[in-house]
Amino acid sequence: MVVFFVVIPLLAAFLIPLVSKMREGSARVLAVLSGSLLLLLSIAGIFMIKNGSIVYSLGGWRPPFGICMVLDGLSVLFLLVINLIGFIALLYSWDYIKRYSSQGLYYTLFCLMLAGLNGVAVSGDLFNLYVFLEITSIASYALVAFGTQAEELEAAFKYMVLGSVASAFILLAIGILFGSVSTLNMADIARSLAGSESRKLILFCLGLFTMGFSLKAGLVPFHTWLPDAHPAAPAPVSAMLSGVVIKVIGIYALIRLVFNIFIFTPAISQIFIWMGIISMSVGVLLAIGQWDFKRLLAYHSISQIGYVIFGIGLGTPLGIIGGLFHLFNHSVFKSLLFLNAGSLEYATGTRKLQEINGSGRAMPFTSVSSLVASLSIAGVPPLCGFWSKLIIIIAAFQAGNIIGGITCILVGMVTLASFLKVQKYAFSKQAGDIVSKIKEVPLTMAAAMSVLALFCVLIGLFFVPFLDQLIRPATNVLLEGANYVNLILGG
């Protein structure tokens, strides 16, 4: 069952080049089909783990010796994020990607990226995790460069160089770890490391992992590739990169390792908290000065990821709940914002806020959904972003982290200011010349945006059941880090 999360997109990625040779349009049908299957599967996953986590051993080899896949609360949360946003992005691509040549390649890469992301989320094995991470990374390097203009190629190159540095350090850490404990199964490593995590070599590994995954997550000071790469990609890919990729191969991998393999020490907590504070402040300050809509959004991604890592870094149950909740919310509204930016670019041909001038009247779906998303990211009640930020801020004050709490509030204010600027220039301002020529985007794109906007509102209104069903199981996995070993090794 669990293996289908990887098999379906891999199969789709394999089939698409074959069928698209025969018929151009069949690629997107296949991609959307696999995307919808994955979405259904990940929703089913929520119910499957009601009676406990699921461990799948490939080929029947028991965990310490064979490769295993794990479906627990944390994986389910991330699988839902991946496949929900993935499906919406595929839906959006249906019309959007027609402008590019070689759709077949696009969908192949997209499915490959999905396979890698799902693989990272379910992998119970450190080397497999690295392999899936590389699949995701390489697919996303290619997708960033998909436009093949100078800007895209430069961004992709920068992304690739820095991403490869991170991958190399991660591989180095895995190697050192393997040399030290002679196993790659994550539960087995955790068992071997128990009581010895203060060894210098292990600490060094932890440092390398932290750096590598933080770079993938786009945390300051490892963020420098992100503001180039995210705007350069086609809009649905930007939505995936900002909404999903940085979270799965960055945050998920990092917290899985830190909480379930290593022990969450005060030192690592401090590093997370400070990286969070710095990321959210620097990100938002960089964002407010931007005029390129997608670049502005990319900087906000850095800032919002700062919130996530700050909440999780607090280490308290409430902090982790807030962090994971914000992670989910951010993936919804940030993807939506990137899709909005894509729609504006699709309709007006530009990403410059000054040039888009007041397209609100002409594009009702885009303007309303972007308003919802902007208010969500700025933390205006009762939309989803408000509750997660509120929980993080309360958690910060409960944990006695006054500086962090106040920073969260101030950054929220600057975020609001920044999105007011977006709303004013892109939608509300007196209509410029450009407006008379534009019209609303095609149906699938509008539908994709509307669904995400609906999510923003619904999660905001029903955040309590949402927290109970999804976030709390994921939080428990992190809080009871040692249980991971017992779960997989049956001890």
Added chain:
Amino acid sequence: MERTLFFLVTLPISSGALLLLFRAQRARMRFAQLVLLAGLVFSLFVFFRRPNELVVNLIGSYNLYLGINRLSGVILLFVNLFGFLVCLYSRDYSLLKNKGIYFSLLLWLIAFSNLACLAADFIIFIFAWGALLTLLYAFLNLNTAGNNPDSLKSRPSDSANKALVVVGFGDFSLLLGICLYVYTIGTTQMPGVASVMLNNPLNWCSFLLMLCGAFAKAGCGPLHTWIPAAAETAPGPVMAILPASLDKLLGIYLLARICVDFFVLNDSAMAILLLIGASTIMFAVIMALIQHDLRKLLSFHAISQVGYMVLGFGTGVPIGIAGGLFHMVNHALYKSGLFLTGASIGEKKGTFDLEKLGGLATYMPVTFFTGLVFALSISGVPPFNGFASKWLLYQATLIGMFTTENRFLALVFLIALVAAMFGSALTLASFIKFIHAIFLGQEERPSEKKKPEEVSAPMRTAVVVLAGLCIVLGVVPNLFLREFIEPWMSQRVFFLGTWNSAVSFVLIFTGLLLGLLYWASGKDKKVRQDDLFIGGEEPVFGPNFPATEFYRTIEDLPLMKRLYLFLKSESLDLFNLLGRLLRSLAYLLYIFVDRMLNLLTYLCGYLVLGFSWAFRKAHTGVLDFYLVWVLCGLLLVIFFLFRSY
């Protein structure tokens, strides 16, 4: 009997609501009239049952008391009488727009006035008082008809707002005062016998705050300013029921309870009351002298007369208190009569400007004679009721002056006496102008179109009843005193000088009759017209002797000019003062809070943009540079991890 008292409140309230369901205007009027008649009969019944200090616990254990005493019985009777008469008058008063809501408001007004009279504890009292303020506001917001160009100078909402602020201020002070008082006596039930001495600051505060409430309601200076403003815009019947009668009855009722039942007055309190009374009499009558709008003229007199009542309570002797209460009843009678007279004139002539009116006695004889009775009454001409009560007040000041041992207080008594007498003379002067300008004299530009007629029968009835009561109370004042006022007072009223009004009435009436006979005999019916001759000087006015002209010369007298300038500027008006205070406060807040915050906001904004600029400059886009950052970051992470090792 006990619980049926409450019908006086519930019946008008429910009927007022029910009234709004009626479609037909006429049905509404009839119904309202019927209810008010029932109220009048019931209050008469209550009065003649002579309930003595009856107290009812209203709702079980909540300690809300309703009750009635000898004084509130009288007030109750007059409240319902005025309610009925004004309702009768309003039936045909055409300048009133939206009569449906008007009759409901009238019923509710009577209901809450009854409740204020019946309240035997402070909570119910202040509740009724608040409801009355709301109703006052609603009444003053009523629009008069658009065919009245004079009333368009200021909007009804302006004067309603002014009344709301000034009377609201008074009500608020009253509430504070009551809180302090309740704190002192420890119960919310109104005391029947004064026990609180004015011997500490707390009691003084409570006394003065409660006085403010009574003064604002009754329209005594310096809380009077809402009355002239209201007079300009409110319909005549509204002025007749509210500032002229009900507000006086209730305000002075409260003053009576304060001065007699709640507090034991000492010399200083008496001096304060006397001085406020005397100054109110004087400045209001001086302002009244120069008015050209008959409604404003009447409204200033409504203020001036309150001075007499306050003065009566300030004397502290039984005859003074009796005089104050008597004057309250008299004033309510003739002042509501005068406002109704004014309303009749407005109804027929469409203007209230004294300079444009004249010669109406021929066309409106009933209105003229009743107006004359009211004018003579208010001026204190014997044998009308105004003289009877003023006579008591003069005696009271004299008694006070001779019995007090305090030199200063004696002087204050003397000032009060002079002010009262001089004020009475000026009132007469002012009402000569009123009668002359409206009923005698000649119209400035006689309108040929149609001659004005007498007002309708119900309107006439209402003013005739009022005028009749003025005469009756003037002829038999002692009877009224014995039956209505003395029962409440603990002492008998002691007279210094006697005045046999019945005999003098007969003599005056005989004299008038003889004069009439002489005139009827036809000896002097031939009229000779001649040129004007004024000591050889050029006449400054035409042959029609405009009444307002003479009073202009008063305005131009050297000292008076200054005084009028000061009074007209309304610089002591509480409403204006409060407005100015709030405006300056708002300005200060704007400068020191708003602008500072604004500056701070801008500073923060520039700070954010500055940081943003700096960070953007740091992002050069050069890959090598970024790689250095990454490595530095790695080193920092490892350093922090190892630091704790």
